[in-house]
Amino acid sequence: xxxxxxxxxxxxxxxxxxxxxxxxxxxxxxxxxxxxxxxxxxxxxxxxxxxxxxxxxxxxxxxxxxxxxxxxxxxxxxxxxxxxxxxxxxxxxxxxxxxxxxxxxxxxxxxxxxxxxxxxxxxxxxxxxxxxxxxxxxxxxxxxxxxxxxxxxxxxxxxxxxxxxxxxxxxxxxxxxxxxxxxxxxxxxxxxxxxxxxxxxxxxxxxxxxxxxxxxxxxxxxxxxxxxxxxxxxxxxxxxxxxxxxxxxxxxxxxxxxxxxxxxxxxxxxxxxxxxxxxxxxxxxxxxxxxxxxxxxxxxxxxx
Amino acid sequence: xxxxxxxxxxxxxxxxxxxxxxxxxxxxxxxxxxxxxxxxxxxxxxxxxxxxxxxxxxxxxxxxxxxxxxxxxxxxxxxxxxxxxxxxxxxxxxxxxxxxxxxxxxxxxxxxxxxxxxxxxxxxxxxxxxxxxxxxxxxxxxxxxxxxxxxxxxxxxxxxxxxxxxxxxxxxxxxxxxxxxxxxxxxxxxxxxxxxxxxxxxxxxxxxxxxxxxxxxxxxxxxxxxxxxxxxxxxxxxxxxxxxxxxxxxxxxxxxxxxxxxxxxxxxxx
Ligand SMILES: Nc1ncnc2c1ncn2[C@@H]1O[C@H](COP(=O)(O)OP(=O)(O)OP(=O)(O)O)[C@@H](O)[C@H]1O
Ligand SMILES: [Mg+2]
Numbered sequence: 348x349x350x351x352x353x354x355x356x357x358x359x360x361x362x363x364x365x366x367x368x369x370x371x372x373x374x375x376x377x378x379x380x381x382x383x384x385x386x387x388x389x390x391x392x393x394x395x396x397x398x399x400x401x402x403x404x405x406x407x408x409x410x411x412x413x414x415x416x417x418x419x420x421x422x423x424x425x426x427x428x429x430x431x432x433x434x435x436x437x438x439x440x441x442x443x444x445x446x447x448x449x450x451x452x453x454x455x456x457x458x459x460x461x462x463x464x465x466x467x468x469x470x471x472x473x474x475x476x477x478x479x480x481x482x483x484x485x486x487x488x489x490x491x492x493x494x495x496x497x498x499x500x501x502x503x504x505x506x507x508x509x510x511x512x513x514x515x516x517x518x519x520x521x522x523x524x525x526x527x528x529x530x531x532x533x534x535x536x537x538x539x540x541x542x543x544x545x546x547x548x549x550x551x552x553x554x555x556x557x558x559x560x561x562x563x564x565x566x567x568x569x570x571x572x573x574x575x576x577x578x579x580x581x582x583x584x585x586x587x588x589x590x591x592x593x594x595x596x597x598x599x600x601x602x603x604x605x606x607x608x609x610x611x612x613x614x615x616x617x618x619x620x621x622x623x624x625x626x627x628x629x630x631x632x633x634x635x636x637x638x639x640x641x642x643x644x645x646x647x648x649x650x651x
Numbered sequence: 652x653x654x655x656x657x658x659x660x661x662x663x664x665x666x667x668x669x670x671x672x673x674x675x676x677x678x679x680x681x682x683x684x685x686x687x688x689x690x691x692x693x694x695x696x697x698x699x700x701x702x703x704x705x706x707x708x709x710x711x712x713x714x715x716x717x718x719x720x721x722x723x724x725x726x727x728x729x730x731x732x733x734x735x736x737x738x739x740x741x742x743x744x745x746x747x748x749x750x751x752x753x754x755x756x757x758x759x760x761x762x763x764x765x766x767x768x769x770x771x772x773x774x775x776x777x778x779x780x781x782x783x784x785x786x787x788x789x790x791x792x793x794x795x796x797x798x799x800x801x802x803x804x805x806x807x808x809x810x811x812x813x814x815x816x817x818x819x820x821x822x823x824x825x826x827x828x829x830x831x832x833x834x835x836x837x838x839x840x841x842x843x844x845x846x847x848x849x850x851x852x853x854x855x856x857x858x859x860x861x862x863x864x865x866x867x868x869x870x871x872x873x874x875x876x877x878x879x880x881x882x883x884x885x886x887x888x889x890x891x892x893x894x895x896x897x898x899x900x901x902x903x904x905x906x907x908x909x910x911x912x913x914x915x916x917x918x919x920x921x
Contacts, residue, residue, distance in 0.1 A: 509766075513759055516748070516769035520756045523745040527753075530704070530743065531760045531812070532730035 350611070352488040358607030359495040360560055361575060363553035365583065365603040366502060366596065368576030371418075371546035373595070374510075375522035375539060380436030380573055381421040382550050384443030385414040387569035389551025390558035391451045394458060397559070403464040407555045414551020415544040417443060422540030436573075447566050455565040463559035468494030491560070498556070502549070503596045509545075510592055518542055519592075550576070571624045578627050579603035581634035606630075653680040653703065653820050653852060658712035660698050660876075672698040674876035675712070680820075680854065680869070682717075685846050688856045689863050690873030691915050696856045699873065700824050703854070705729040717819040731761030734818030736826040740805035743812070746798030750789070750808055753797050754778045757812035781811055785841050803834025807841050814845050821846065823855040827862075835859075839866070860892050872898075874912065 364386060371379035393410035397403060417439055424435035448454065472490035481489040509515045521528035521538040528535050550572065558564040583602025587594050614620060660673040672695040680686055690696050701707035703714055705726035713722040716732050737743040744753050755769040775793060783790035786807045789800075797805060806826055813821060823842065827835035839862055846853050857863055863870060870887050872880035880898060882890060 511769055512764075512766045513755060513769045514764040514766055516752050517756050517759060517764045520745040520748055520753070523747045524742065526737065526742045527745050528756065529726050530730055530735045530737075531756050532727050532762075533756070533759075533764070534725075534727045 349485055349488050352485065352492050354607055354611045355604060356488070356492045356495045356560065357557070358604035359492075359499045359600065360556040361553055361607065362499055362579065362600040362603035363502060363549045363556065364572050364576040365579035365599045366506065367546040367549035367553070368573060369580050369596065369599045370506075370549065371543055372577060373580060374519055375542045375546075377425075377432045377522075377539070377543065378436070378573070379418075379421065379543060379546060380433060381417055381439045381443075381543070381547055382436075382573035382576055383569040383571065384440035384447070385417040385547040385550045385569070386554040386557075386572040387447045387564075387566055388417055388443055389414045389554030390564045390568060391447045391554075391566070392551070393555035394456055394558050394564040395450055397458060397461045397463065398456070403462060403467055403559070407464055407552065407559070410555035411548045411552045414554075415548035417551070418543035418545070418547025419540050421547070422536075422543035426536030426539050444566070451564065451566060454567070455563060457563045458559065459562060463562075464556070465491050465494060465559055468497075495556070499600055502552075503593075503600060506596055507593050571627060574624070574627050574631050575606075578630045578634070579606050581631065582606050585634070652682045652715075652717065653854070654678075654715040655699075655703075656713045656715075658699070658702055658714065659710050660695075660702055660707055661710050662698075671876045673702060673709075676876070676878055677712075678871070678878060678881065680852055682852050683850050684869055685851070685853045685867040686855070686869040686871055687863050687867040688854060688871040688873060689858070689860075690879075691912055694873040695876040696873050697824055698876075700822050700854065700856060703729075703820070704733055704735055704822055732819040733822060734760070734813030734816075734820070735822045736806065736809045736813050736824075738825040738828050740802045740809060740829065743809040744797045744805050747796060749794050750782075750797050750800070751775060751778055751793040753808060754793075754812060754815065757815040760816055781815075782808065785811060785844065786837070801834065803830050803838055806830065806834075806838045810838070810841055810845060814849060814851065817849050817851070819852065821851045821853040821855075823853065825856050825858060828858060842866075860895065864890055864892050864895065 364382065368379070368382060371377045371382070389410035392413040393406045396406035396409045401409070421435045421439045424430045424438060425432055430438070469487055469490040472493045473486055476486040476489040476493065479489070510519055517528060517533050518538045518541065521533055521535045522542060525535045528538065554569065557568070579602040580599050581602070582605055583598035583600070584595070586601050586605065587598030590598065610623065613626065618626070656677050657675045658673055658677070659671065659675050661669055661671045663669045674695075676699060688696055698707055702709050703716070705721070705724060705728070709722060713720060715721065719732070721729055721732070735743070745756070751770050751774070755774055758774060778793055779790035782793075786804065789804060789807065792800065797808060800808070809826070826842070827838050830838060842855070843866060845851070855867065868887055869883040870880065870890060871878055
């Protein structure tokens with residue numbers, strides 16, 4: 348029971364990466380490698396703040412803010428200096444590898460004995476979990492899951508509302524068809540910078556949550572996150588089909604949880620953990636290639 | 652009012668010769684003028700429009716619009732004054748957004764977007780009214796993704812978008828070229844009507860002789876980056892397809908056009 352609950356919690360925590368990749372890749376067609384670096388950045392900044400005695404909520408928000416800064420740097424490299432999306436992300440992630448190491452001071456730090464966001468949420472939701480009939484051994488984990496569900500719901504709701512405002516709609520238009528947005532007076536460079544800031548703040552939030560959930564941070568923890576996010580986005584799109592913004596956001600979260608459950612099942616069935624990243628990459632490759640074989644459509648439409 | 656002063660744009664593609672796509676062009680469109688521009692492929696029509704819209708930088712000369720010197724303005728800054736419809740419906744509308752959301756972005760042209768709800772009830776009723784009056788039936792498809800409309804329908808929505816707030820100048824670059832004749836006809840009628848109703852200043856590029864002869868109150872002919880012909884007023888209104896043909900002949904005689912270009916023009920437009 349505990350492992351099932353924690354798989355859900357972990358899947359939801361990583362779901363914020365998926366939401367970030369949804370924003371950068373789906374809305375802006377920007378394959379954003381910064382994801383790998385900003386995931387770790389969020390974890391590192393939150394951890395350092397927590398260890399320094401900062402309130403868990405503020406520490407988590409601090410991690411998010413750092414991710415937003417990283418994302419806007421990538422956006423500026425692309426929009427202001429004209430560097431290709433992939434290269435901009437690679438430059439930022441490489442630079443962040445040093446920054447993360449310097450900020451953290453060493454390559455991994457445990458978070459034992461420091462109160463985290465989950466300790467606080469657990470205290471809040473434990474009575475509810477018991478009330479719902481969870482056994483005493485499971486109630487703590489159930490409360491953490493409840494806490495994560497609330498956060499995820501809040502994120503989806505805020506993203507949905509934002510992207511349906513005039514500014515958010517202009518951002519989606521700019522990501523979809525830059526020529527149209529510019530002809531209607533939008534500065535598409537600024538919109539891209541803002542979009543990547545939002546995407547990477549979500550990714551960094553994920554890193555901050557994962558660090559607090561697993562109780563330690565490691566400077567390597569972000570490797571492969573962008574591919575994980577893409578796998579979740581593709582899986583989510585396959586789960587919910589062609590839907591509007593709201594459905595696509597929920598589908599993305601569902602994709603992340605489903606993918607985590609599949610991974611857990613594969614591990615239990617005997618997949619060696621060393622093969623996890625390989626498997627994730629294979630899933631993304633399959634998702635990228637499958638539409639070309641399943642439906643006969645012009646190539647330009649095969650992904651979006 | 653739009654004024655170009657010795658506008659010049661030169662391109663040098665790697666390995667190719669220097670091409671003066673726009674070569675010292677000067678003209679003024681007084682407010683309320685509907686100008687139609689024709690010319691062979693590569694004569695510089697799109698480059699000229701681009702230099703007004705801000706997608707192409709002038710190498711020398713200047714552009715003035717509605718009392719502003721916009722020569723150094725960015726493309727998105729010029730959009731405050733300029734409405735545009737592209738040749739490709741996919742370039743002028745965002746396919747994954749609904750019709751109403753596309754109109755919502757147009758309703759923010761030239762002003763801060765802000766955090767208000769994009770598809771408000773007031774926008775919806777105004778959109779239904781405006782779309783319905785110009786293309787009955789479209790008002791029932793506001794919530795459909797615009798990518799699922801036909802090219803002609805998309806161009807009509809694009810027209811409504813470009814003129815949602817009255818632009819100081821409406822730029823149309825072969826905006827019916829991607830459409831079948833029937834759809835092109837509907838879009839042309841919608842165009843003429845919007846320009847008349849809002850008394851717009853417009854510059855329309857077309858390859859259709861029918862459109863060039865029947866629309867607008869001024870005709871501009873581009874050739875090799877220059878204005879080879881500029882007919883306005885009563886002379887333009889009297890202009891028929893046959894007149895255009897003889898004009899081409901006269902131009903050829905005066906050696907402003909070479910033989911092949913004149914032949915192409917005659918084939919294209921007459
Ligand atoms: N970005 C560019 N780089 C190099 N040369 C260019 C560029 N854009 C246009 N040109 C050249 O400038 C000239 C004018 O092109 P332009 O697109 O303005 O012609 P046009 O009159 O719009 O033609 P069409 O009727 O085919 O649309 C052509 O010789 C073209 O090759
Ligand atoms: Mg052209």
